[in-house]
Amino acid sequence: MYGKVQVDESYVPVLKDDEMEDEHLLEEHRNGHISMDGSLDSHTTLNGMDDLGLEVLVLSMFGTSSYYWDDVEARVLDGILDDVEINDLDGIDVFSGACDEYFLDCDFVNDPEVLGYGLSKGSLLQNSSSESHSSGFSGSSIVGGVSESTKVPSAQPECKNYSPDGTTTSESSDALRNNPSQPSNGDCMYIISLDMKHLHELNNDHPLAGGILSFENEKDAAEEPQPTALREKRFRKPTKRYIEESSNLRSKEKVPTAATKNKNLSLSSCDELNVRPKALGKIPDEKYRNENSDVTLSALKVCRGHPKKKKLENDKEPLSSESEDEPKRKDRRKSQKMWTLPEVKKLVDGISEYGIGRWTNIKRFFFSSSSYRTPTDIRDKWRNLLRASSAQKSYDKEAEQNDELALRPLPLDVVHRVRELAKIHPYPRARGSKKSCVRSSLGKRNFQRKRCS
DNA sequence: ATTAGGG
DNA sequence: CCCTAAT
Numbered sequence: 001m002y003g004k005v006q007v008d009e010s011y012v013p014v015l016k017d018d019e020m021e022d023e024h025l026l027e028e029h030r031n032g033h034i035s036m037d038g039s040l041d042s043h044t045t046l047n048g049m050d051d052l053g054l055e056v057l058v059l060s061m062f063g064t065s066s067y068y069w070d071d072v073e074a075r076v077l078d079g080i081l082d083d084v085e086i087n088d089l090d091g092i093d094v095f096s097g098a099c100d101e102y103f104l105d106c107d108f109v110n111d112p113e114v115l116g117y118g119l120s121k122g123s124l125l126q127n128s129s130s131e132s133h134s135s136g137f138s139g140s141s142i143v144g145g146v147s148e149s150t151k152v153p154s155a156q157p158e159c160k161n162y163s164p165d166g167t168t169t170s171e172s173s174d175a176l177r178n179n180p181s182q183p184s185n186g187d188c189m190y191i192i193s194l195d196m197k198h199l200h201e202l203n204n205d206h207p208l209a210g211g212i213l214s215f216e217n218e219k220d221a222a223e224e225p226q227p228t229a230l231r232e233k234r235f236r237k238p239t240k241r242y243i244e245e246s247s248n249l250r251s252k253e254k255v256p257t258a259a260t261k262n263k264n265l266s267l268s269s270c271d272e273l274n275v276r277p278k279a280l281g282k283i284p285d286e287k288y289r290n291e292n293s294d295v296t297l298s299a300l301k302v303c304r305g306h307p308k309k310k311k312l313e314n315d316k317e318p319l320s321s322e323s324e325d326e327p328k329r330k331d332r333r334k335s336q337k338m339w340t341l342p343e344v345k346k347l348v349d350g351i352s353e354y355g356i357g358r359w360t361n362i363k364r365f366f367f368s369s370s371s372y373r374t375p376t377d378i379r380d381k382w383r384n385l386l387r388a389s390s391a392q393k394s395y396d397k398e399a400e401q402n403d404e405l406a407l408r409p410l411p412l413d414v415v416h417r418v419r420e421l422a423k424i425h426p427y428p429r430a431r432g433s434k435k436s437c438v439r440s441s442l443g444k445r446n447f448q449r450k451r452c453s
Numbered sequence: 454a455t456t457a458g459g460g
Numbered sequence: 461c462c463c464t465a466a467t
Contacts, residue, residue: 357457360455376457379456380461383458
């Protein structure tokens with residue numbers, strides 16, 4: 001019991017920003033409004049599902065699946081939140097990463113000593129064990145979905161219903177969520193062993209848990225040649241990401257050596273791939289299982305990083321992905337983020353408010369939530385918007401609206417607003433924006449006989 | 454430090 | 461997006 005308390009204490013300071021959101025999501029959990037089926041169906045992008053499933057499995061082993069659920073549901077909710085600029089799901093990512101890290105550290109599967117230690121310990125904590133039962137159960141339900149996506153024939157239809165009895169208490173869920181973040185290796189082992197014991201118990205009584213165990217066994221058997229290697233690889237991927245982000249955002253107290261060693265590698269490969277997140281959208285599962293999954297893994301990370309924006313602009317052009325908060329050193333070019341429709345609208349609002357040229361103000365008041373989008377970026381985007389609107393205008397008048405529509409997902413209202421603003425705010429020296437500008441420039445050139453060729 | 458302009 | 465010049 002005291003172990004739980006300790007966990008809570010260490011956990012509280014970590015949450016902070018995401019706390020409210022998490023609570024909200026947890027509420028959804030309890031109410032059972034969101035089911036696995038719904039979440040999956042609403043997302044056509046199941047590419048990263050394999051990977052996610054693995055994470056779920058790990059989390060469920062810890063008796064904490066809530067965080068994964070937060071992640072999944074966040075996607076759904078993000079679609080509803082529309083313009084609300086949630087910076088990122090940092091806390092969640094960090095969480096999963098930390099979980100995997102410690103999972104690696106413990107390596108309980110291959111270490112019977114650890115397992116034994118945990119089991120003996122676990123017997124001392126029957127209360128806590130039973131308390132975590134409900135959560136573990138929910139985890140197993142997730143595993144049902146996972147095994148389905150991974151072609152493991154252990155899933156049962158009712159497994160997909162989340163929290164059937166709703167016995168999950170806030171206390172238990174909170175405490176359990178804390179576990180992965182627990183920096184103490186001993187605590188980690190403790191938790192794991194606890195749930196392992198639990199799983200064994202469940203294996204006898206509940207077919208769901210049996211599914212978990214069978215899934216594990218099957219996987220090990222199937223990947224006999226290098227079980228450790230593959231397992232390690234799969235779990236290591238989130239670790240890299242965690243390291244990557246934590247190195248930028250906050251200083252890490254403890255960093256596993258294995259993950260640290262791969263930091264550079266993951267960084268380079270990730271950046272390379274992040275150039276075109278869109279292109280990475282489709283990644284065969286087969287590839288994911290490959291040895292070179294280092295690349296693929298980061299790609300998957302990108303895909304699942306910010307699905308919200310994709311949903312925001314259903315009919316829109318921008319396919320934003322990837323959450324890079326801090327202004328990266330020099331690779332901004334590589335990690336360029338597409339502009340979403342809400343962003344464009346905000347930009348238009350900002351310009352109508354502050355006019356042209358006050359990019360810093362616009363950034364401060366309209367894009368404060370997104371640390372990327374420097375004032376220069378905003379200005380560039382406006383430039384592009386002007387050009388796009390004018391080009392679109394002419395094209396619309398001329399012909400071929402079909403092609404134009406295909407090339408221009410920009411809504412008409414936004415375009416109109418851009419045009420109006422372009423009229424109101426002359427945008428000094430804007431060249432390609434309008435025909436008038438073109439005329440003026442031409443006239444200028446003729447009149448002044450500029451040095452242009 | 455910001456902005457404008459060009460690549 | 462990046463870079464540079466001008467302010």
